[in-house]
Amino acid sequence: MNFKDWQILRFEKLGSTNDKALEISANAEGCYVIRADEQTAGRGRRGRVWQSLHGNLFFSLLLEFELENIGELVIISAISLYQSIKQISPQADISLKWPNDVLLNGAKISGILLEKADGNYMIVGIGVNIEKSPHNEDLLYPTTSLKEAGIQVTGDDFLMLYLRIFSNNMNILKDSGFESLRQFWNNNAKAVGDEIVVRQEKKDLQGIFRGINEKADLLLEKDEKISKITFGDVFYKE
Ligand code: BTN
Numbered sequence: 001m002n003f004k005d006w007q008i009l010r011f012e013k014l015g016s017t018n019d020k021a022l023e024i025s026a027n028a029e030g031c032y033v034i035r036a037d038e039q040t041a042g043r044g045r046r047g048r049v050w051q052s053l054h055g056n057l058f059f060s061l062l063l064e065f066e067l068e069n070i071g072e073l074v075i076i077s078a079i080s081l082y083q084s085i086k087q088i089s090p091q092a093d094i095s096l097k098w099p100n101d102v103l104l105n106g107a108k109i110s111g112i113l114l115e116k117a118d119g120n121y122m123i124v125g126i127g128v129n130i131e132k133s134p135h136n137e138d139l140l141y142p143t144t145s146l147k148e149a150g151i152q153v154t155g156d157d158f159l160m161l162y163l164r165i166f167s168n169n170m171n172i173l174k175d176s177g178f179e180s181l182r183q184f185w186n187n188n189a190k191a192v193g194d195e196i197v198v199r200q201e202k203k204d205l206q207g208i209f210r211g212i213n214e215k216a217d218l219l220l221e222k223d224e225k226i227s228k229i230t231f232g233d234v235f236y237k238e
Helices: 017-025 067-088 155-176 179-188
Strands: 007-014 032-039 057-064 094-097 101-104 110-116 121-128 195-199 204-212 218-222 225-229 233-236
Touching: 007 017, 017 032, 017 057, 017 110, 017 121, 032 155, 057 155, 067 094, 067 101, 067 110, 067 121, 067 155, 067 179, 094 179, 101 110, 121 155, 155 179, 179 204, 195 218, 204 225
Parallel strands: 007 032
Antiparallel strands: 032 057, 057 121, 094 101, 110 121, 195 204, 195 233, 204 218, 218 225
């Protein structure tokens, strides 16, 4: 995949860039980036709202990808964000949080929402807090923005860098497989080897976080037994 292959469509205002990507997937050829300067109905994971604050970056990648390997796409999307921020600010304190979050100074800096589109297409919707972050009380996790953390970059520059890094990671996947990408994730994830809680609708699961497997499932060890977890929200113990 070449960075120049992306067809970039920019809109002043959209409900959700993921919805526009779904619409485009009906007649898609090649891969696309759908970007909106303003998003009025941004969606988050697990039915949550994504507050789309002015000055932040909202875009969706629309690309062909096998649904059964979705875990690989989740990990590539997240590590590409991690690597983009590291490239802009090598000293930044960043870490990865399962399944697809990136933390800056321990707070959520971005969000990724993967959805299936028409045919073989997948949508990777990404929100990056460039300038602002929401700070209301009903948020599940603390949040921050690049600007609040002292990192100056425009949405335009961040997106171009992200596309380069994402394309490069897709090439690594194609040429050498998922293993090195999985290892990168595990090496840079927060709290591997520590006790965590995974909150699901009906229960909380507690155990030692053992990283992710080749399907990007979370591995949780309890009583010397490792279970694979496919959904839930991770909480750390301070
Ligand atoms: C999360 O819950 O952390 C995921 C948030 C994903 C937000 C992005 S913003 C661009 C794209 N369009 C949406 O409606 N959602 C994603």
